[in-house]
Amino acid sequence: MTTRPLSSRPLSIREFCRRHFRHFNAAALVDAAEGYRRHVDGGGKMMVTLAGAMSTAELGISLAEMIRRDQVHAITCTGANLEEDVFNLVAHDFYERVPGYRDLTPHDEKALLDRHMNRVTDTCIPEMEAMRRIESVVLEEWMAADRAGERCFPHEFMYRILRSGKLEKSYQIDPADSWLLAACEKNLPIWVPGWEDSTLGNMFTGHCISGDVKNVHTVRTGIEAMQSLATWYEETAPKTPVGFFQIGGGIAGDFPICVVPMLHQDLQRTGVPLWAYFCQISDSTTSYGSYSGAVPNEKITWGKLGVDTPKFVVESDATIVAPLIFAYVLDR
Template identity: 60%
Template sequence: MKNKKGAVSQFLEHNFLHFNAATVVDAAKGYEAHLTSGGKMLISLAGAMSTAELGISLAEMIRQGKVDIISCTGANLEEDIMNLVAHSHYKRIPNYRDLTPKDDLELLNNKLNRVTDTCIPEEEAFRKIQHHIEKIWKDAEINNERCFPHEFMYRLLLSGVLEGDYEIDPKNSWMLAAAERNLPIVVPGWEDSTMGNIFASYVIKGQLKVNTVKSGMEYMIWLADFYEKNAIGQGIGFFQIGGGIAGDFSMCVAPMLEQDLEKKDILKWRYYCQITDSTTSYGSYSGCMPHEKITWGKLDIDTPSYFIESDATIVAPLIFAWVLNM
C-alpha cells in the first residue's frame, strides 16, 4: 500500500506544475520510484550544505534508509559537526551583499569565517573539534591504524566526548545519523578543508605521519569495489547537490570500471538528478547537462535524468520531504 503523502508533498504536487518547479516534483517521484524498485542511492554534497543546515532533512533520510552512500567535500563533513557543537556562536549577516572588504576583514579579526550570510566561529567550532580529533589521530598512529577521514569523524561522534557540547537537537545532525548507521562516505580532496589543513600542519611539524589518514586514491579504490558489488539489479542512483569534486569524483567510478578495468556488464548510474545554480558554460562540470555525461560513460541513454536550475538550500529539503512522505 502506497504511503499517504503529507501536507508538504501535497502542496508540491498541487502548485509545482511548470518549469523548474515541475522538474522538482518529477525528480522527487523519480527518486522515490528508484528506491521502491529496489535501487540504491548516492547523494553528493558540494558547496556549504552542512552550514546551510541540510542535516535537518538529510539526517532523517539517512535514518529511514533513503540514502545508501554519500560523497561530500571535507568542508561538509566537518561543518555539520561544527554546527552541532557551536550553533549558538554562529553569526548571521542578513545584509552580506552590502559588506565592504573592510567589513570582512573585521569579521576575520573577530575570528568569524563567513560563508555567504553565515559566519562560523573559529574558536568555538574549529578549535573545539581540533582538541578531540588530534587525540584520535595520534591514538590511531600509536596503534598503527590507518583510517579514512570520515571514519575518524565517526569515532569522534560515537565516543560521546562532544555530547556535553551539543547546541542543536542531535536528530538534526546528518553526520551523527550517518555515524550511528555506519553509512559509507567518500570524501575526495579532504585536504581542502579545515581539518585537512590542521592535519597537514601536524605532518609538517613532524607530529603525525601523513599516511595515518587514508588518501583520496584509496577512497576511489574502495568506491570501485562498493560500486561493482552494489550496481546490480536496479543499480545505484545519483542525487547531486551542486557540482565540483564531490560529484565528479564518485560519478567517474562507473566509466573507470568499464573503460579502465575493462569489466563487462557494469551498470551505469540508474537515476540522476542535479540541483545547481551554475549556468551551462564552456567546460563547466557544475552546469553541464545530464546528456553530456552519456558521452563519458557515466549515464546510460535510458537513465531517468533531471536537471534543476535552482538553489539547493530550497530544493533539496523539498525533494527529501517528498521521499519521506511529509
C-alpha cells in the same frame, strides 16, 4: 458560477508540490522527487553528493531523516561538508548570521577576521568554539592512530569521535538534525575526495609538518578513496540499481560518478551496471566547459549514464530545492 471549496485539511509537502509546482523548474523538482521515490521504492540504492556549504546551510535538518528512513545509502561530500555538520553540532549558539552580507566593506570583513569569525555567505563560523574545539578532539584520534600504525578515511575519524561520546555535552542543536550523526548510526559509507583543502585537512597537514603526526598517510585520501568506492559499487550495483543525487557540482559530484567509466574502460569490467537514476540541483550554466552546468546527456558520452537512465536537472538554489525534494520523498 460556483467554485470548488478548498479542503480544510493542510496539504502535505508532496500534495502541495503536486498542486502548485506544475511548470518549469518547479515541475522538474516534482519529476525528480517522483523519480527518486520510484527508484528507492523499487529496491534501488541512492548515492547523495554534497558540494557547496550545505552543512552550514543546515541541510541536516532534512537529510538526517532521509538517512534514518533508509532513503540514502551512501554519501560523497567535500571535506567542508563533512566537518561543518559537526561544527554546527557543537557550536551552533556561537554562529552569527549576517543578513546584509552583500553590503559588507573590506574593513567589515577584516573586523570579522579579527574576531575569528569565518564567513560563509550570510553565516559566520566561530573558529575557537567550532574549528579548534573539533581539532583538539580529532587530533587525539589522529595521534592515537599514528602511534598504532592505523590508517582511516576522514569520515571514519569523525565516526570515532561521535561514537566516543566526547562531544555529547557540547551539543547545541537537536542531534536528530545532524546528518553525520545519522550516517554514523547507520555506518553509512562516505567518500571525501579532496579532503586536504578542508579546514581539518589543513590542520592535519600542519600537525604533520610540526611532527605531532609522523605518518602523512594516517588519513587515507585520494586514490584509496576511489579504490574503496569501486569495491562498494561493484558489490552493490549488480544486486540493486544505484542512483545518483547530486547537490551542486565540483569534486563531490565528479569524483564518484567517474567510478563507472573507470571500471568499464580502465578495468574492462563491462558487466558493471551504469548509474540507474540521475538528478542534479544546480544554478550553474552550460558554458566554457563547465562540468557543474553540463546537461545529463553529456554524461552518456563519458559512459556514466545510459540512454534510458532517468535524468533530471533542477536549476535552482539547492538550499531551497533539496529540503523540498527530501520532504516530498518522505511525504511529510
